[in-house]
Amino acid sequence: MSQTVVRLATLEDAAHVAALVRAVDLHYVGPDVARPIEPTLAMVERSMREAEGTRYALASRDGRAVGLACFAVLRPGFRLSGLLFVKELFVESHARGQAVGVVLMRWLAEHARAQGLTRIDLTTDGTNTGAQAFYERLGAERMNKVFYRFNLSTDVLTGD
Numbered sequence: 001m002s003q004t005v006v007r008l009a010t011l012e013d014a015a016h017v018a019a020l021v022r023a024v025d026l027h028y029v030g031p032d033v034a035r036p037i038e039p040t041l042a043m044v045e046r047s048m049r050e051a052e053g054t055r056y057a058l059a060s061r062d063g064r065a066v067g068l069a070c071f072a073v074l075r076p077g078f079r080l081s082g083l084l085f086v087k088e089l090f091v092e093s094h095a096r097g098q099a100v101g102v103v104l105m106r107w108l109a110e111h112a113r114a115q116g117l118t119r120i121d122l123t124t125d126g127t128n129t130g131a132q133a134f135y136e137r138l139g140a141e142r143m144n145k146v147f148y149r150f151n152l153s154t155d156v157l158t159g160d
Contacts, residue, residue: 002061004100006107009056011048016065017056018044024068024090057111059091059104066095069104073117084112086122089131105138123147 009017018041025034047054059067069089075082086108091100105120112120122140124131136142150156 002098004059004061004067004098004103006057006059006067006104008111009048009058011045013056013058013065014041014045014048016058017068020058020065020068020090020092021070021088023092024088027090054087057104057107059100059107061095061098061100067091067100067104069108071108073112073115078118081116081118083119083121084108084117086120089122101134102138 018037021044022034022037022040025040044056046052048056053072055071055073057069057071058065059069067090070087072085072087073082074085077083089101089104091104108120112118122135124135132142
């Protein structure tokens with residue numbers, strides 16, 4: 001049986017990360033809205049070079065990238081211990097049902113604990129009941145929070 005291997009992605013993995021980031025877009029918004037691979041790769045490379053906070057965990061099976069977690073470490077957090085925020089967790093459709101997501105989440109937990117972080121936070125779309133059930137099966141606690149967004153493509157927060 002194939003084993004899933006997860007590791008922190010490096011700049012040399014940018015093409016694999018970009019392909020999976022594009023797969024996330026294709027999954028959620030479809031080919032008419034998803035950005036092409038070239039600007040996706042440019043964004044991934046920039047985020048890695050500038051060390052802007054985004055980190056990528058890459059999951060592979062049989063040497064092929066099949067899963068991705070995009071995350072950031074945020075501080076201060078509870079009692080100044082910080083937290084790991086998961087922006088995206090994605091597994092290619094052909095690799096679903098093979099515990100890739102579970103291995104990614106366990107890797108994230110080990111990575112966070114090794115840095116002294118005391119929790120993992122994430123969100124899902126309200127309609128993504130599959131993801132919600134997955135996180136709850138792993139022991140996640142559903143929080144009663146309200147999520148806000150400022151759309152900066154409008155004139156919000158411009159001071160005018």
